[in-house]
Amino acid sequence: MSDEYENKSGYQAQSSEALTGSAGSTPDMDYVRPAELPEQDLYHGHTFITKWVFCQDAKVIGVQYFLTAVFTGVVGLILSWLMRLQLGFPGLAGFITAEHYYQFVTMHGMIMVVYFLTALFLGGFGNYLIPLMVGARDMVFPYVNMLSFWMFFVAVAVLMASFFVPGGPTGAGWTLYPPQTILEGTPGSGMGILLMLISLALFVIGFTMGGLNYMITVLQARTRGMTLMRMPLTVWGIFTATVLAMLAFPALLVSAIMMTLDKVIGTSFFMPTILKAGEVLEYGGGSPILFQHLFWFFGHPEVYIVALPAFGIVSDLISVHARKNIFGYRMMVWAIVGIGALSFFVWAHHMYVSGMNPWFGFFFATTTLIIAVPTAMKVYNWILTLWRGNIRINTVMLWCLGFIVTFVNGGITGIFLGNVSVDVPLSDTYFVVAHFHMVMGIAPVMVIMGAVYHWFPLITGRFLNETLGKWHFWTTFLGAYSIYFPMHYLGFIGVPRRYYEMYDSPYMTSAVGMNEFISTAAFLVGAAQFFLIFNVIKTLKTGERAPKNPWKANSLEWHTSTQPPEHGNFGERLPVVHRWPYDFSVPGAKDDFIPQTTPPSEVAHTKVEKT
Amino acid sequence: MDNTGQINDKDKKPEGSTHKIGIYLWIWGLLFVLSFFSYLVDWYQFQGMLRWSLILFFMFLKAGLIMAFFMHLFWERYALVNVLLWPMTAIACFIFLMVAEFEYTLFTRVFYFFVGGGA
Amino acid sequence: MSDPKIDGFELKPGFKGMASDTGSDQTMFKGVHWGKAMMWIFLLSDTFVFSCFLIAYMKGRGSTPVEWPNPSEVFALEAFGVPVPLLLIALMTFVLITSSGTMALAVKYGYERNRKMCGWLVLATAIGGLTFVGMQAYEWSKLIHEGVRPWANPFGAAQFGSFFFMITGFHGTHVSIGVIFLFIYAYKVFAGHYESGKRGWFTTMKGDYVEIEILGLYWHFVDLVWVFIFAFFYLW
Numbered sequence: 001m002s003d004e005y006e007n008k009s010g011y012q013a014q015s016s017e018a019l020t021g022s023a024g025s026t027p028d029m030d031y032v033r034p035a036e037l038p039e040q041d042l043y044h045g046h047t048f049i050t051k052w053v054f055c056q057d058a059k060v061i062g063v064q065y066f067l068t069a070v071f072t073g074v075v076g077l078i079l080s081w082l083m084r085l086q087l088g089f090p091g092l093a094g095f096i097t098a099e100h101y102y103q104f105v106t107m108h109g110m111i112m113v114v115y116f117l118t119a120l121f122l123g124g125f126g127n128y129l130i131p132l133m134v135g136a137r138d139m140v141f142p143y144v145n146m147l148s149f150w151m152f153f154v155a156v157a158v159l160m161a162s163f164f165v166p167g168g169p170t171g172a173g174w175t176l177y178p179p180q181t182i183l184e185g186t187p188g189s190g191m192g193i194l195l196m197l198i199s200l201a202l203f204v205i206g207f208t209m210g211g212l213n214y215m216i217t218v219l220q221a222r223t224r225g226m227t228l229m230r231m232p233l234t235v236w237g238i239f240t241a242t243v244l245a246m247l248a249f250p251a252l253l254v255s256a257i258m259m260t261l262d263k264v265i266g267t268s269f270f271m272p273t274i275l276k277a278g279e280v281l282e283y284g285g286g287s288p289i290l291f292q293h294l295f296w297f298f299g300h301p302e303v304y305i306v307a308l309p310a311f312g313i314v315s316d317l318i319s320v321h322a323r324k325n326i327f328g329y330r331m332m333v334w335a336i337v338g339i340g341a342l343s344f345f346v347w348a349h350h351m352y353v354s355g356m357n358p359w360f361g362f363f364f365a366t367t368t369l370i371i372a373v374p375t376a377m378k379v380y381n382w383i384l385t386l387w388r389g390n391i392r393i394n395t396v397m398l399w400c401l402g403f404i405v406t407f408v409n410g411g412i413t414g415i416f417l418g419n420v421s422v423d424v425p426l427s428d429t430y431f432v433v434a435h436f437h438m439v440m441g442i443a444p445v446m447v448i449m450g451a452v453y454h455w456f457p458l459i460t461g462r463f464l465n466e467t468l469g470k471w472h473f474w475t476t477f478l479g480a481y482s483i484y485f486p487m488h489y490l491g492f493i494g495v496p497r498r499y500y501e502m503y504d505s506p507y508m509t510s511a512v513g514m515n516e517f518i519s520t521a522a523f524l525v526g527a528a529q530f531f532l533i534f535n536v537i538k539t540l541k542t543g544e545r546a547p548k549n550p551w552k553a554n555s556l557e558w559h560t561s562t563q564p565p566e567h568g569n570f571g572e573r574l575p576v577v578h579r580w581p582y583d584f585s586v587p588g589a590k591d592d593f594i595p596q597t598t599p600p601s602e603v604a605h606t607k608v609e610k611t
Numbered sequence: 612m613d614n615t616g617q618i619n620d621k622d623k624k625p626e627g628s629t630h631k632i633g634i635y636l637w638i639w640g641l642l643f644v645l646s647f648f649s650y651l652v653d654w655y656q657f658q659g660m661l662r663w664s665l666i667l668f669f670m671f672l673k674a675g676l677i678m679a680f681f682m683h684l685f686w687e688r689y690a691l692v693n694v695l696l697w698p699m700t701a702i703a704c705f706i707f708l709m710v711a712e713f714e715y716t717l718f719t720r721v722f723y724f725f726v727g728g729g730a
Numbered sequence: 731m732s733d734p735k736i737d738g739f740e741l742k743p744g745f746k747g748m749a750s751d752t753g754s755d756q757t758m759f760k761g762v763h764w765g766k767a768m769m770w771i772f773l774l775s776d777t778f779v780f781s782c783f784l785i786a787y788m789k790g791r792g793s794t795p796v797e798w799p800n801p802s803e804v805f806a807l808e809a810f811g812v813p814v815p816l817l818l819i820a821l822m823t824f825v826l827i828t829s830s831g832t833m834a835l836a837v838k839y840g841y842e843r844n845r846k847m848c849g850w851l852v853l854a855t856a857i858g859g860l861t862f863v864g865m866q867a868y869e870w871s872k873l874i875h876e877g878v879r880p881w882a883n884p885f886g887a888a889q890f891g892s893f894f895f896m897i898t899g900f901h902g903t904h905v906s907i908g909v910i911f912l913f914i915y916a917y918k919v920f921a922g923h924y925e926s927g928k929r930g931w932f933t934t935m936k937g938d939y940v941e942i943e944i945l946g947l948y949w950h951f952v953d954l955v956w957v958f959i960f961a962f963f964y965l966w
Contacts, residue, residue, distance in 0.1 A: 212768045
């Protein structure tokens with residue numbers, strides 16, 4: 001294998017002259033201390049298989065992750081359509097039985113949270129952007145990175161296989177609460193749940209391999225001059241989310257293993273004594289609450305695993321498209337880190353009505369409300385970044401604005417639910433559904449859309465069509481609000497979630513019309529996503545060619561030797577970083593942006609801050 | 612052309628990066644002694660708080676010695692040490708809360724066994 | 731290990747050093763090999779796995795109203811006609827600590843580029859690990875003969891067997907994986923891969939004695955987990 005590591009002449013370690021500064025005769029102010037490590041040697045694939053299938057280039061792996069995640073996302077979207085079909089027009093589609101409905105709910109939840117959002121943000125954007133943004137040639141362990149994707153791919157395959165086994169996929173709800181998860185009578189309690197647990201375990205193993213890469217690349221493989229406090233917030237968000245994932249997924253793995261044992265060999269970790277049709281089952285003595293604690297010890301950080309990369313990415317997009325430096329960069333970083341740390345101390349606010357120790361409500365309500373502080377600081381900073389900015393109202397900016405509004409909405413309902421006494425009557429109603437879809441469904445998806453429109457020129461060299469993009473945004477934005485605003489009201493009048501049908505309950509009269517409206521909106525919003533797919537297919541062939549650095553951004557990914565970047569990212573020389581990536585509209589500067597690689601001597605006459 | 616940094620440098624004197632053999636032998640011996648002591652806790656059948664405090668004391672001492680010297684954490688820079696140790700606060704909180712939780716679960720189980728579940 | 735030397739960067743001691751390391755460019759862990767940093771972070775993640783197992787065990791054992799079997803009696807072994815409490819467990823602890831010590835010395839001799847010593851010590855560690863796995867297999871079969879099953883046992887609470895087999899099984903899996911790698915690395919040391927810089931297949935990095943330290947970290951971690959299992963499972 002080793003002969004394929006041919007060191008192209010350009011990939012030699014920098015010579016000793018080059019190590020002392022950026023060029024031969026620059027003033028001392030441009031000094032950046034020499035490289036600590038020699039250049040990374042990369043494996044260059046030669047065949048189709050090593051270049052595109054079992055590829056070790058983080059950028060290709062990122063796109064692979066992205067496409068696989070989008071595929072699962074489309075499956076999740078179709079499931080949500082089927083659910084809304086049943087809820088809005090009960091009995092219209094005869095093939096949706098109650099069992100099917102529960103299976104749709106479960107698979108929709110699990111797919112969207114774990115296999116779509118987590119994989120897309122960390123696997124997709126993380127792989128593509130981290131090495132480019134910190135100025136590395138590639139991830140530090142390209143081979144492990146490749147394995148990580150294929151492990152994820154197998155996990156998705158196992159998950160999808162569960163649709164086709166006898167009994168179908170599990171229908172226990174995405175939280176998989178025992179004891180009903182593995183008892184007969186719950187749909188998919190045979191093969192379905194087993195495949196789900198196996199798939200989750202595979203996902204965790206695959207993610208661990210990827211997560212180690214992201215973490216070590218950020219910590220140990222930055223380029224010269226790239227301090228942690230000069231990293232784009234995108235990297236900060238993805239990095240912190242990765243740390244959370246590395247520490248939270250173990251709890252999921254442990255609960256999956258224990259539940260598998262309960263299911264397969266009849267242990268009773270989570271299974272209490274159960275009477276079924278007058279007969280006592282073999283199980284006894286286990287604690288279902290234990291599962292809930294383990295699950296939410298993973299589950300709450302998981303919320304931030306999805307949210308933090310979105311926070312980071314949206315900060316960068318807003319800054320670039322408002323032509324202003326991000327307001328309070330350091331505060332933003334500390335808020336991300338603070339939210340990440342606090343997220344391990346709030347988990348049981350998902351369990352207020354579970355029958356846990358009643359004193360816990362006090363502890364967890366307090367920590368939950370504390371975590372709102374750094375989150376609110378981030379929202380203020382986004383708005384203050386926009387304040388008096390030179391805002392370009394393009395598709396990317398629209399998605400960012402949509403994100404801010406949606407996130408504030410979802411965040412405020414979160415304050416409701418964080419308080420025990422408010423949460424108790426709202427538990428298990430559509431209010432909760434509306435809350436978490438706003439805050440960790442719609443909001444991150446809006447960031448993903450904005451990020452796709454933003455980085456598409458980098459990845460493909462062509463722009464996405466703006467007109468289609470604006471149609472895409474407005475249908476999605478207005479549609480999403482049509483879905484979730486009425487849902488809050490449904491929750492207030494007490495409509496319970498996860499019910500297959502309302503039958504003749506007193507909710508019927510006022511909820512029926514609203515459910516029909518919500519369902520119609522949901523069909524339209526889902527269909528609107530095909531604007532994007534059509535847009536991508538169309539512009540891949542015929543789109544306007546993007547010039548280099550089309551958005552006039554500062555961060556390193558736009559300053560590669562070629563665009564789209566080749567394997568190795570930066571050509572002969574790694575970039576040397578002299579500043580943060582947010583020097584926009586600096587008074588006195590020639591352009592309204594100063595790339596991170598610009599040495600201080602070139603902008604000495606401007607009012608640029610030292611960063 | 613690899614990433615091993617300074618350590619790989621073949622011209623470097625090897626003594627710079629290793630420690631005297633004595634320290635390893637000392638720690639090794641100490642671990643045996645401490646394991647023996649924690650075994651004695653069971654042998655003499657100490658009970659109650661004495662048993663618990665002895666078990667935990669020997670456990671943390673052994674764990675600390677292994678991490679500090681065998682895993683070289685004592686000689687690592689604080690940046691690494693702190694990154695590794697701070698996440699344990701989450702585990703500590705988890706343990707602390709689960710102690711409260713198992714006491715409450717036991718309480719409800721015993722309570723409703725005698726009182727009955729019906730409201 | 732001891733502080734490296736870095737051009738143009740002053741390594742300060744203590745928390746000042748932590749601040750300046752963290753605030754510097756390029757690397758946060760100065761002089762730490764990528765693979766070693768990866769192993770440390772992986773072990774941190776694995777610590778959370780074992781912590782969750784042990785916390786679950788604590789919750790399960792603490793909340794059961796049924797009597798928990800006395801480990802001191804369950805794990806007793808007949809020696810010369812007298813039952814000695816925890817005899818086998820004590821021997822297993824002895825073996826594992828022995829192998830941990832040989833591993834620590836192997837790391838030392840590896841950095842001193844003493845190929846022979848390093849190789850023999852890694853091999854000794856592997857054999858120690860294998861002995862441990864063998865003893866654990868014996869312990870399991872003895873308990874199974876006595877009627878202990880994951881779902882029930884004759885001594886008391888059913889969860890005793892469940893947690894016992896799951897946690898020691900998961901630990902044993904870690905040991906077994908470690909033993910396999912120890913044998914592979916012993917071969918690699920003797921074959922001189924760490925002197926010629928032959929590329930490993932997993933991280934595709936050139937071979938170096940730092941890999942012995944990385945493997946050592948994993949092996950000490952396995953020992954570390956055993957310290958906790960010994961305290962919480964056998965002594966509690």
